[in-house]
Amino acid sequence: MSGTDGNEPGMGRERRKALLEREIKDKACILFARKGFAGTSLTDIADAVGLSRAAIYYYFENKEALLEAIVAEVSERPIEIWLAQSRVSTAGPEEQLRDAVRRHVTGILDRQVLMRMMAVTEAALPPALAARHATSKRRYLNNCRRIIRDGVLAGVFRPVDDRVAALAVIGMAAWTVQWHDASRPPDTAGLAEAMAEMAVRSLSLDRDSAAAGTVDAVLVGLREHIGRLEQML
Structure with a gap:
């Protein structure tokens, strides 16, 4: 005691x-x-x-150390944690993408002041710190691309340009800091879940139309399968 x-x-x-x-x-x-x-x-x-x-x-220690601590909190630390967990994840591509978007939206909205500052200050970061920040962003982008490629090869995502798709998903999540109003629903968790589902649905195969049996639907399905086959080859 x-x-x-x-x-x-x-x-x-x-x-x-x-x-x-x-x-x-x-x-x-x-x-x-x-x-x-x-x-x-x-x-x-x-x-x-x-x-x-x-x-x-x-x-x-100084102003630069303060900025370094802020950048570490905004980009380096959350991305490092996510990448470490992603490397050992046994979830499929859809759930991995949901998890990435949930984390991104939640992290942004929990640190809105910091994120708004980064949007303004990013271009003026000292060179060494800018390089570290760029490396973190690149690692995040590359892992999102990997998840999308895995989803395409597994047949759960449409054949897409993985870089363009990853940037679109990241941009969608990042923009929430500009328009989300905490005084209005949904709350952070609800918004993160909704955005995660939108990201997955935007890439998912349209199984309903493929099942409709029309010539157009069959052709769409064939093109999707050919696209996947080309990527696998």
Whole structure:
């Protein structure tokens, strides 16, 4: 019992530190989006949080370290977690694509302030950080392409250009940050589920029309199968 009591002050300090770091990041994102990275100073950020400039250094070594922490939170860490789980997943292509879109939409809407900042600041990232961010995005795109290719070869997705299809799905998910209103339904989980289903349906084979028995439907089905065969060969 005494051991638990002894840990509580330390736990409280860690929680306060985490909350203040979160506030620093959020305020920095607002300022970076409004004034640009180059036009925002640590003093600006400290004033917005209500701290002294010296106090900011307790949490972040400099402005570049703060931006690096934000980029890691927005792109590197979530993508690394998803890729690690995707590599060992036994789910089929449809469910893997649903999972990717759910994660993307949820991650964006849970970090709206950060995502809006990235949209404005991305082009002005320092070269080394821009390269890391681009690598994370490329890894995410490549894994989405792989899922779509697997779906085509498995006969559950239509023959499509996997790069174009992956970019369309990613863009659809990413754009939610611009229009989603948390005060109106659906909530984040509901929207993520709806977007995931739309992504899968946009690529799925139209089995209903193929089953209709018309000449056009048969030709469509044949073209789809030929397309899959060409990709397999």
